[in-house]
Amino acid sequence: MRLSTIFVLLFLSSLINAQEIDIQGHRGARGLLPENTIPAFIRAIDEGVITLELDVVITKDKQVLVSHEPYMSSLICSKPDGSPVKSVESKGLNIYEMTYEEVKSYDCGSRGNPRFGQQQKMVVSKPLLKDVIGAVEKYLDDNDLPELGYNIEIKSSEKGDNVYHPGVDEFSQIVHDLLKDKLSPDRFTIQSFDFRVLKHWHEAYPDITLVALIENTRGVESNLNDLGFIPEIYSPNYRLLNKRMVELCHSKNMKVIPWTVNELGAMERLVKMGVDGIITDYPDRAKVLRQ
Template identity: 45%
Template sequence: MFPLRPVLPDHFLILVSVLFPLVFGACRPAPDIDLQGHRGARGLLPENTVDGFLHALDLGVRTLEMDVVISGDAQVVVSHDPIMSPVICSHPDGRPITAADTVWIYRLDYREVASYDCGGRGHPDFPDQQPRKLHKPLLSEVLREAEAHARRSGRELPRYNVETKSRPGGDRLAHPPPDEFSALVVRALREAGVEERATIQSFDPRTLNAAHALDWQGETALLVARDEPRFEVIVDNMGFTPDILSPHHEMVTERFLTRAREAGMKTIPWTVNDVAEMQRLLSLGVDGIITDYPNRFPH
């Protein structure tokens, strides 16, 4: 038998430096993965609220994902629905909004919008969400508070992914026409000085085209529903190629990613709340993940 030779310190360090990334690197997502907090951190705090966005930053998200609508006085309001939701909102006097109520945000001045509580009831689909009485903020308020919070915390300034909640059938009923809608959003992002850290996304390619026509210097993202697998047709009709393709997470396969890359687009799927599904998508090589639960992201 040959005598065992001790591992010298230098040899040990070399061995560790080689094996550590091989053993542990596969367990960590790439550092350039764009973790996005869906409507802030909807699984934990009321959606599309300042509190939710700041909590998402504390959980380590790179990008705050949010939705915007337009009020009757042309203010950009952070809200997923064009109406006061009967699921999460209450009248100014405390009565819950019901399905029989139809309160269009596009018919209210922002002062009126802010008088509704859209957090105190919680959300039946998110039992871990902590109810808080909170209003629908202006986009400018979210940007101001998020920038200040990041600076106070010594964090990198966040990115913003802003979805225009528009559809052709909603013009002049739920929102202004796409040119006006996009102009208001672009102006708000430019005035806040975050254009180059912002993405405008939508299921409605009209608002993306409108932003592109305004010489938008941030990114654009085309959202793709499960019943729209041929995204190439939509992109061909747009006249320009968005920077990002955001499909429902179940659509993402190796072939889907290849098609997106060949078209010149990154892939950031929505809305991924299951850890095993996050790991599947990361192993395929997605560029980011949008989730209601940033705390579940596999670091």
Template identity: 40%
Template structure:
């Protein structure tokens, strides 16, 4: 199914949520930062709004750790789960402020006032920036943020989620450069059935064997993406024997990156994509 697709990078350097160690996560400025650093791949997360817009954000709720209200005020801790993306129209989501509040977990993050973008707008921005700067085409590693307990409360059910996401990807004509990743096997199963030409990546944060996880999924994805602590030489060997690339998340120190490379992985997802090029 992938014979006409451009090959994935020999070694994938992926900016996690753009470059969230350096710029507000999942924002257009973070994607541009990652592009300027020279990544092969932009990693990002998607949710769906009440009015059916695909937006680039990680959490089902507007996150008080780094977002502010439309008036620029801090969101009280008791309101941490008040603003559900799936229960607001995009114009409401767009009004929240990103990039004006220091994020304690990422002290190197440069603050720049921004917002939660629609996926369509982010793709346009990236593609226009690549063209304007003469940079090579990058890949998009897009995560569907869903789980069974959140269906029709925090996000659409898998079929509707995939339909909305693929409509944007196909409209923007970037399908050959897309990998869809998820911890939720259901969205990957829908993709495999309805869009077999689209590359998929299974995100892993469990203690099951490679064999068990692939059996649960029901097919062999192009990429196996475990937490970095789960990566061993044996796991890499097993995945390669099944024809899968291994791209762990999230390696954020030079030591972790060196350790992953020594184990033979095919790429790395990092909050600090500058570390790939030091």
């Protein structure tokens, strides 16, 4: 085979691999618009993401709310009277003790986020998951865009059970009941740091793709032993990854999708390691990986 032909084949192969990278918009596009809001998810779509990454909690009236914290964060939220939520009162503003009507009176966008200087400020409240899906699907349809995925994190912990959220079984049932009426199983994944959640879904809903979120340094084998089964996706903090770990995960038929990668140089290094996707606050930066 001629050398020029080899170069062409290698170039085409690199393009194919780049196109397969699953770019996930973290909390929509947190670096650009208020996190976990419908405008942020729409912006992520405009930036070419393949998957929308988001978090869910439960309200007092048992609705599935898109929010990273199960309370009103003092970093980004303002009370109905317009005053900022103070750090001393933040965790007392427990979403599990608030109806959705109460939740939507809090503005979690007009103050911006001091960690993200580019983020556009706007008056916006935490949305229901069903409204996010409705808005996203309508936007895709109206603009003749292809379907995308939803990577949904269930925010739970043992200490939070029946305090900030229902127990694992009830929490999972509420989320599953909503999703089964909105999306086919191939359109979403369930992720969690709480292995109790993943174990329950593995048993109760075996057709759902599961993602193990990892922030510890115990290693792949140790985490899988704790989990008790091999999930479809292994999702660690990107700083924990090396090529050997990626290869080990692939040998176990797990995809590797690290979080939260915001610098292009780090994105490119991870792609060279062989990761299957990245989760980022800046999908506008990551889209070059697919071009």
